[in-house]
Amino acid sequence: MTLTLDPPRIVKTAPLVQVRGVSKSYGRVVALRDVAATVYPGEVLGIVGESGSGKSTLLRMMNLEETPDTGSYTLDLPDVDGNLFALDRFARRMLCATRIGIVYQNPHLGLLMKHSSSGNVAERLLVAGERRFAVLREKAKDALAASEFPLERLDAPPIELSGGMQQRVQLAKAIALEPALLLLDEPTTGLDVSVQALVLDTLKRLQRDRRITMVIVSHDLGVIRTLADRVMVMRRGEVVEAGLADQIFQDPQHAYTQQLVHAKL
Amino acid sequence: MTPVLDIRGLTKGFTMHHLGQGFAAFDNISFTVNAGEFVLLKGANGAGKSTLLRTLYRSYLPQAGAVLFQSAHGQIDLARAADIDITHLRQTEIGFVTQFLVARPRVSAEVLVAEPLRLAGVAQDEALKTARHWLQTFGVKENLWPAYPTTFSGGEQQKVNLARALIRPHKLLLLDEPTASLDATARAALVQRLSDLKAQGTAMIGVFHHPDDVEHLIDRVIDLTPDIPLQEERQDVAV
Amino acid sequence: MSLANLTKPWAPMSYGFLDASAKRELRRKMIKAVCVPGCQMPYASREVPMARGWGTGGLQVSLTLINPAMRVKVIDQGADDSVNAASIRRFLARVSGAPTTLDTLDADLIQSRHRIPEEILREDQVLVLQVPNPEPLRSVQPNMSIARQMHGDADYGRMWLQLYEQIVRSGRVMQGASYPSMVNGRHVMTPSPIPRWDVPKLHMARHLTILSAGREKRIFAVPPYTRVEPLVFDDVPYRVEDHGGLTCYRSGATGFFMNEIPQGDGTSTYEVSDSEYGVKAIRARDGEVVAMGETWYKDGKMPQ
Numbered sequence: 001m002t003l004t005l006d007p008p009r010i011v012k013t014a015p016l017v018q019v020r021g022v023s024k025s026y027g028r029v030v031a032l033r034d035v036a037a038t039v040y041p042g043e044v045l046g047i048v049g050e051s052g053s054g055k056s057t058l059l060r061m062m063n064l065e066e067t068p069d070t071g072s073y074t075l076d077l078p079d080v081d082g083n084l085f086a087l088d089r090f091a092r093r094m095l096c097a098t099r100i101g102i103v104y105q106n107p108h109l110g111l112l113m114k115h116s117s118s119g120n121v122a123e124r125l126l127v128a129g130e131r132r133f134a135v136l137r138e139k140a141k142d143a144l145a146a147s148e149f150p151l152e153r154l155d156a157p158p159i160e161l162s163g164g165m166q167q168r169v170q171l172a173k174a175i176a177l178e179p180a181l182l183l184l185d186e187p188t189t190g191l192d193v194s195v196q197a198l199v200l201d202t203l204k205r206l207q208r209d210r211r212i213t214m215v216i217v218s219h220d221l222g223v224i225r226t227l228a229d230r231v232m233v234m235r236r237g238e239v240v241e242a243g244l245a246d247q248i249f250q251d252p253q254h255a256y257t258q259q260l261v262h263a264k265l
Numbered sequence: 266m267t268p269v270l271d272i273r274g275l276t277k278g279f280t281m282h283h284l285g286q287g288f289a290a291f292d293n294i295s296f297t298v299n300a301g302e303f304v305l306l307k308g309a310n311g312a313g314k315s316t317l318l319r320t321l322y323r324s325y326l327p328q329a330g331a332v333l334f335q336s337a338h339g340q341i342d343l344a345r346a347a348d349i350d351i352t353h354l355r356q357t358e359i360g361f362v363t364q365f366l367v368a369r370p371r372v373s374a375e376v377l378v379a380e381p382l383r384l385a386g387v388a389q390d391e392a393l394k395t396a397r398h399w400l401q402t403f404g405v406k407e408n409l410w411p412a413y414p415t416t417f418s419g420g421e422q423q424k425v426n427l428a429r430a431l432i433r434p435h436k437l438l439l440l441d442e443p444t445a446s447l448d449a450t451a452r453a454a455l456v457q458r459l460s461d462l463k464a465q466g467t468a469m470i471g472v473f474h475h476p477d478d479v480e481h482l483i484d485r486v487i488d489l490t491p492d493i494p495l496q497e498e499r500q501d502v503a504v
Numbered sequence: 505m506s507l508a509n510l511t512k513p514w515a516p517m518s519y520g521f522l523d524a525s526a527k528r529e530l531r532r533k534m535i536k537a538v539c540v541p542g543c544q545m546p547y548a549s550r551e552v553p554m555a556r557g558w559g560t561g562g563l564q565v566s567l568t569l570i571n572p573a574m575r576v577k578v579i580d581q582g583a584d585d586s587v588n589a590a591s592i593r594r595f596l597a598r599v600s601g602a603p604t605t606l607d608t609l610d611a612d613l614i615q616s617r618h619r620i621p622e623e624i625l626r627e628d629q630v631l632v633l634q635v636p637n638p639e640p641l642r643s644v645q646p647n648m649s650i651a652r653q654m655h656g657d658a659d660y661g662r663m664w665l666q667l668y669e670q671i672v673r674s675g676r677v678m679q680g681a682s683y684p685s686m687v688n689g690r691h692v693m694t695p696s697p698i699p700r701w702d703v704p705k706l707h708m709a710r711h712l713t714i715l716s717a718g719r720e721k722r723i724f725a726v727p728p729y730t731r732v733e734p735l736v737f738d739d740v741p742y743r744v745e746d747h748g749g750l751t752c753y754r755s756g757a758t759g760f761f762m763n764e765i766p767q768g769d770g771t772s773t774y775e776v777s778d779s780e781y782g783v784k785a786i787r788a789r790d791g792e793v794v795a796m797g798e799t800w801y802k803d804g805k806m807p808q
Contacts, residue, residue: 008347010338010354040349090657112665119669126668127661133671133737155672201371208383226369230348244323244348251325255282262283 014076016041016213017062017181022071024057024237031057032068032237039181041076042211046228046245048221048260054237055217059185061085062215063102064092075099077180097127101174105186107158107166110173116155117169118144124176143172146210148202164195168202175206182206184216188223200226221261225249233257268335269437269468270298270321275330275344277313277320290316293330296487298437300466303459303482305473308489314472317489318439321470322361323351334359334437356384360435362443366414366426374417375400375410378429385433399428402458404450424451431458438462440471444478452478520567521599526550530568530723534714537725542687543655544638549721559592559617560718562634566592566615569630570600577604577611582619582761582777589617606780609797618681620702622760622778623797625711627728633696635717638724640684640694660692663735671740686733693724695732701744701761705800706732748804752776755785759804 017039024032032054039045047055060066061073064084072083077099087095096102104110111120121140122130130136145151149168158166167187174182187203188196200223206212207227218224224231224245231248233241233256241254252258278289291313298304306314319325321332323343332343336358341350355361369377379396383389400410403424409417414425427443440459444452456479463469463482473479518524526548533547552560552567570576576596580589584606592615597604605611608621615632625631641651644662654660663684670678681697685706695703696715706713706726713726726732736742751758753765753773760781762774776782781799788794800806 004345005347006342006345008349009341010336010350011347043349043352089653093657093659115665115669116672119665119672122668123661123665126664127659131664131738133668133740135739136668136737137672198371201369204369204372208380229352242348243326244351246324247326250319251279253280253326258282 011040013041015039016043016076017045017215018072018074018076019058019062020072022058022061022068022073024054024061024066024068030237032061035071035234035237035239037215037232037239039213039215041213044207044214044216044227044229046224046231047215047217047234048219048224048231049234050219050260052236053234055234056185058234059102059183059215059217062181063100063183064096075180093127097124098177099180100183101177101179101181102183103167103170103174103185103187105189107163107170110170111158111166113159114157116157117149117161117172118154120158120169121173121176124173128177139176140172143176144169146175146206147171148198148205162195163191164199167191167199171199171202171206175210175212178210180213182212182214184214184218186218186220187216189218189220196223203227221249233260267300268297269300269302270335270470271331271333272296272298272321273331273333275317275320275332276328277316277325278328290320291489294489295330298468298470300436300468301463302484303463303469303471303479305471305476305479305483305486306489307476307486312489314489315441318361318441318470318472322355322359322439336436356381358436360430360433360438361441362427362430362438363441364423364426364443364445364447366422366429369415371413373411374405374414374425377414378425378432381429381433395432396428399432400425402454403428404448404454420446420448420451423447427451427455427458431455431462434462434465435467438467438469440469440473442472442474445474456482517599519600520570521552521595522550522564522567526564527568530564533723534565534568534725537714537723538712538727540691541727541730542685542691542693542724544693544722544724546721547723549718552718553595554592556719557636558588559615559634561716561720561723562615562617562632562718563592563595564718565632565714565716565723566596566613567599569613569632570596570602572601574600574602574612575605575610576602577606577608577614577780578616579614579619579621579779580617582621582763583779585779607784607795608778608780609795618697618699619761619777620698620705622776622781622799622801624800625709627710629711631711631713633698633713633715635694635696635715635722636719637682638694638715638717638720638722640682640692655691658690660686660735663692664737667735667737671737676743677736677740684735686731686735687726688730689733691724692735693726699745699761700734700742701747701801703732703734704742704744704806708732744806747774748801750774752782752785755782756789757782757785759801760799 015038019037022032022035035058049055061068067085073085118140121143122136125136125139147168149172158169188199216227228245231245232239235256241257249261252261273295275294276292278287280287308314320327327344333340334343375393375396378400379392382392382395397410405424414422460482529547533545537545552563554560578589578593580586593604608623613630617634639651641654644666645651667677681699682694683700683703684692685695685703687693695706708729710728712728716723734742747762748759750762752775754775757776761777763777764772764774766772784794784796
């Protein structure tokens with residue numbers, strides 16, 4: 001039998017993200033059943049599982065787009081207290097705008113396709129109260145540069161851009177306010193392999209240079225293996241296994257994880 | 266002698282769910298490793314030498330037993346420690362050296378080598394300087410430093426990997442055949458680096474296909490061949 | 505006691521055309537609108553003998569406020585003599601017996617389409633603006649339910665984004681009329697399609713402004729001495745139309761909002777948009793003694 005792990009002793013910092021006992025049903029369909037997740041500052045948590053496993057639902061909850069039937073969600077940040085699921089709409093919106101960034105698989109969900117790319121990034125700053133045009137423009141430029149977006153296309157609307165570029169705009173928007181938590185929902189799915197590698201590389205750079213805490217959801221194990229420090233495997237709304245990324249890939253314990261890992265290799 | 270690692274009754278086996286069966290890798294292993302000590306693991310193919318190293322590194326989850334590691338934060342059981350603590354120890358105190366490089370697209374050799382230092386909080390310039398020093402030492406040609414190792418030959422990739430793995434001193438170093446298929450210069454550089462680290466007090470556990478390379482470093486040999494009950498044969502310290 | 509002296513004599517319609525309950529609702533909604541400046545209040549817009557979109561919202565407010573002692577002025581794009589303005593003025597007078605005037609200084613109630621008179625309004629005057637589209641968020645959020653939530657949350661990021669986009673694409677804010685403005689630091693409203701020139705007149709104005717959209721059934725207000733601040737970036741100042749230096753070819757008045765009259769040779773001449781102000785200026789020039797009120801703009805500039 002596997003050993004149960006002790007609570008952390010060396011790392012004294014509190015986890016940034018703590019999700020506990022989250023359950024959600026849509027009618028008789030159980031989307032999530034008693035899911036827990038912990039992410040420490042600077043850590044990258046990967047969530048894998050087939051479609052319908054509840055991984056995207058969990059991510060949407062972390063972005064406060066959805067509320068579970070039961071469960072709690074805390075972020076260890078100054079002036080952020082209590083169960084975030086209990087916040088009202090206004091508080092949620094402010095928290096999401098200033099502290100949480102998200103990149104969706106489908107850029108249409110995260111971007112205004114006909115506005116300029118820089119405007120999409122600037123919107124975040126506007127919501128946070130920035131009212132100087134020059135500063136907006138400068139910060140939008142910086143964020144786009146950080147996500148390795150070609151600056152000569154600064155004001156091109158996303159609808160005219162390629163998929164990889166659209167993801168970079170989303171990423172720039174997500175990191176514009178230097179969020180405490182970056183959520184990535186299948187950020188490279190549907191991109192060409194070469195473009196996918198570039199986007200992954202950008203993420204890796206951000207992880208290395210800015211130490212952003214990330215939660216990345218993907219059914220692509222390669223993506224998870226490249227980015228994640230720790231991996232959580234989900235199936236039918238439940239967490240079947242969680243552990244260090246190399247342990248999950250090299251020594252999967254659960255039958256489902258073995259099947260998943262072997263299917264990939 | 267300060268013990269760095271105290272392994273007690275460590276057991277590891279694998280369950281293959283799709284076959285409906287399991288097999289044991291090693292059973293009830295116990296030994297200790299002191300600071301500055303070099304332990305060579307011996308045994309037939311499949312005796313579980315690499316598996317043991319990976320279990321100590323927690324790439325594999327042990328099934329029973331304890332791995333008591335004397336960290337800078339006090340004693341901790343690597344078999345049961347939380348993931349986040351293991352990640353921290355890997356970044357600061359425990360190193361793992363293989364012959365395989367995990368290259369990433371669009372990351373240059375020098376940046377890749379500097380990364381452990383960057384994670385430890387060393388400034389970019391300083392880290393790159395040190396990285397270049399080790400690339401030089403392991404015999405990677407200077408014009409390759411800013412290139413992407415994904416396209417390197419196996420031998421060059423291995424050198425980059427060694428530079429990366431050994432760039433900063435560790436309290437415990439796990440070596441999984443790092444000398445395999447290495448050219449003479451690089452092998453000499455590696456042995457020199459290991460010898461320096463050992464002198465600084467790094468405890469090492471290694472698996473070597475040709476132990477002759479590191480013969481003068483070996484303090485102890487442990488045979489993992491299952492039939493033979495675990496025995497420790499002490500070797501004379503190399504002359 | 506007989507039935508005859510307990511009831512009012514028969515009349516073909518209620519005083520001021522609207523029935524008492526309709527007026528009561530409008531009064532209540534106007535009070536609400538005054539209490540929450542800039543916030544749109546829904547109301548049950550009634551039928552009036554005029555097509556929707558021709559000022560029915562403003563007309564209902566005027567009909568509710570009017571009494572026989574109130575002097576009424578009606579303007580359309582600054583002019584008192586356009587067909588629409590004349591018709592509404594005559595209708596108001598007919599159903600209420602109220603006297604009418606063209607002079608801003610004499611008026612107690614001013615119903616206007618798309619302009620604010622050039623002479624400063626006083627505390628005892630009420631300005632009623634006709635509003636075709638009361639929702640400033642419509643262009644950024646077509647879903648009205650969500651737009652209402654956005655007002656509730658003061659979520660105006662998209663409004664600013666619209667300005668950002670205009671500056672990025674055209675180098676300046678392109679919004680001509682209906683410039684979105686923050687009222688009392690809380691609600692963004694459209695000041696009805698008045699030109700940018702007129703928006704600063706609402707800021708800390710002495711008079712009460714009521715804005716009413718008959719077709720969209722929304723009423724909102726700017727009470728006296730209330731902040732009305734056009735949405736602008738801190739480093740991109742608000743600009744009104746460049747009319748400060750133009751001179752009216754008929755009256756010679758300079759420094760007011762002008763109507764441009766294109767000429768056959770490709771040039772343009774200009775006349776004061778506030779027609780009665782122009783008329784007064786001509787009469788004054790011709791030697792008549794005319795009471796000219798103090799104007800908001802002085803020498804073509806709005807004093808800060």
